[in-house]
Amino acid sequence: xxxxIKVSAPGKLMLFxxxxxxxxxxxxxxxxxxxxxxxxxxxxxxxLLIDARDVGVADYFxxxxxxxxxxxxxxxxxxxxxxxxNFVKEYDNCPGIHIKTKSDxxxxxxxxxxxxxxxxxxxxxxxxxxxxxxxxxxFSLSYKTVxxxxxxxxxxxxxxxxxxxxxxxxxGGKQITSLKKGNLPIVVGYTGIKAETSLLVKQVAGxxxxxxxxxxxxxxxxxxxxxxxxxxxxNSNYTGLGELMNINQGYLETLGVNTIELSNLIFAAKSxxxxxxxxxxxxxxxxxxxxxxxxKMDDVKKAIKKxxxxxxxxxxxxxxxxxxx
Ligand code: MEV
Numbered sequence: 001x002x003x004x005i006k007v008s009a010p011g012k013l014m015l016f017x018x019x020x021x022x023x024x025x026x027x028x029x030x031x032x033x034x035x036x037x038x039x040x041x042x043x044x045x046x047x048l049l050i051d052a053r054d055v056g057v058a059d060y061f062x063x064x065x066x067x068x069x070x071x072x073x074x075x076x077x078x079x080x081x082x083x084x085x086n087f088v089k090e091y092d093n094c095p096g097i098h099i100k101t102k103s104d105x106x107x108x109x110x111x112x113x114x115x116x117x118x119x120x121x122x123x124x125x126x127x128x129x130x131x132x133x134x135x136x137x138x139f140s141l142s143y144k145t146v147x148x149x150x151x152x153x154x155x156x157x158x159x160x161x162x163x164x165x166x167x168x169x170x171x172g173g174k175q176i177t178s179l180k181k182g183n184l185p186i187v188v189g190y191t192g193i194k195a196e197t198s199l200l201v202k203q204v205a206g207x208x209x210x211x212x213x214x215x216x217x218x219x220x221x222x223x224x225x226x227x228x229x230x231x232x233x234x235n236s237n238y239t240g241l242g243e244l245m246n247i248n249q250g251y252l253e254t255l256g257v258n259t260i261e262l263s264n265l266i267f268a269a270k271s272x273x274x275x276x277x278x279x280x281x282x283x284x285x286x287x288x289x290x291x292x293x294x295x296k297m298d299d300v301k302k303a304i305k306k307x308x309x310x311x312x313x314x315x316x317x318x319x320x321x322x323x324x325x
Contacts, residue, residue: 004041005128009120009321011035011104011111012160013188013289013314014280016229016248019204019255020222021154021171028229029156030166030184033318034104036113038120040128041098048084049098050077052117055107064088068148076107079114082145083121090141091131099124108194109312110281114149115157118142123162123321135162138321139173152201164320168230179233184316186289187269187300189309191261193285200282204255215255222251242275242291249278257283265309272296272303287312 010031017027043049048067050060055076062070067085080099088094099121107113119142126133133141139162143155156169159176166184168177208215225248232240249266252258262279269277269290277290288309292300301311 002128004039005124006037006039006324007120007124007127007321008035008037008324009116009123009161010164010318011109011113011116011314012157013111013186013287013316014156015166015184015186015289016244017222017226018252018281018283019201019257020219020226021156021169022152022201022204023208023216023219024171025219025223026168026170026175026226026230027154027156028166028179028226028233029160029169030316031160031164031318031320032111032314032316034111034314035318036104036116036120037102037324038117038124039100039102040121040124041100042128043096043098046096048081048096050080051099052076052080052101054101054103055113064094078149079118079145080121082148083118083142084125086141086145086148087122087125091129094125094129097125109190110195110197110286112157112161115142115146116161118145119158119161119321127323136173138162139176143173150198152198160320162320165317166233168226179230180236180317182317184233184291185238185294185297186291186316187274187297187304188280188312188314189265189269189288189290189304190312191259191265191285191287191309193259193261195282195284195286197282200257200284204257207256218251218254222248225251238275238291238293242277245276245278245289245291246270249276252279252283255283259283259285261285261308262288264307265304266290268303268307268309269300272299274300
């Protein structure tokens with residue numbers, strides 16, 4: 001048996017269908033080429049030792065029988081702890097392990113550092129301990145982990161971390177279809193405002209409670225957008241996709257998750273010639289995405305920067321979880 005293994009999993013960007021996907025609808029997500037590295041090493045001391053310095057966790061030790069039970073578990077360690085707990089529960093007999101993580105991206109952006117680390121930990125453990133895990137099984141253990149820690153989530157980010165590429169995804173992994181390999185001509189702009197996904201999900205749930213028919217009708221319209229976007233992505237119809245981004249953005253405004261900072265970057269990108277633009281993810285700040293032709297890319301980036309945004313250079317359609325040397 002090897003003593004250690006290193007894997008990496010990509011971050012993600014939601015392209016279409018956020019929020020609606022929580023309620024049984026489809027979305028489109030793409031994996032980005034900024035990755036989370038997870039190294040797992042067998043150690044003599046039984047239990048779990050975590051070093052996740054990017055999120056402020058150093059030399060954090062938990063006994064296996066205390067996994068997930070600590071009242072003051074550090075936020076940055078939670079996904080790792082629950083991922084190990086679910087793995088140990090499923091496969092028993094785990095030796096002592098030391099897990100180190102290193103991320104290409106800041107956990108401030110909504111690039112999915114928690115989902116990438118969860119997938120990375122379970123994948124690395126399975127390879128190191130010789131347990132064969134299908135992608136579906138890796139998804140279900142990872143999804144359980146995310147629900148254990150944060151209670152809500154569609155799991156779309158885990159699918160991106162596992163399968164990579166650009167995916168059509170239905171809540172809880174009921175359908176996961178690869179749409180396209182390779183990059184999409186998308187510019188990502190960060191507002192500089194960190195948003196809390198669980199709060200925005202609750203906010204939309206509150207609106208739905210008060211205005212069920214209006215919100216469910218909006219989800220149905222978003223589902224139509226996702227279905228049309230699926231075709232346009234497969235045919236590389238970028239003018240069509242840009243138009244669909246603008247329509248989806250209107251529905252996200254309806255759901256109340258847009259902000260002035262996002263709008264400023266979205267309008268700036270469109271004025272600079274983007275085919276279309278929208279917020280990406282839960283909203284409330286965080287990132288927007290703009291689709292632009294090669295000749296307009298630089299103008300769109302400049303416009304985002306001029307309006308107070310930070311352009312994050314990433315490529316879409318990145319490879320899913322993989323072993324690193
Ligand atoms: C957040 O990036 C996207 C949401 O749809 C949440 C989820 O699908 O888990 C708001």
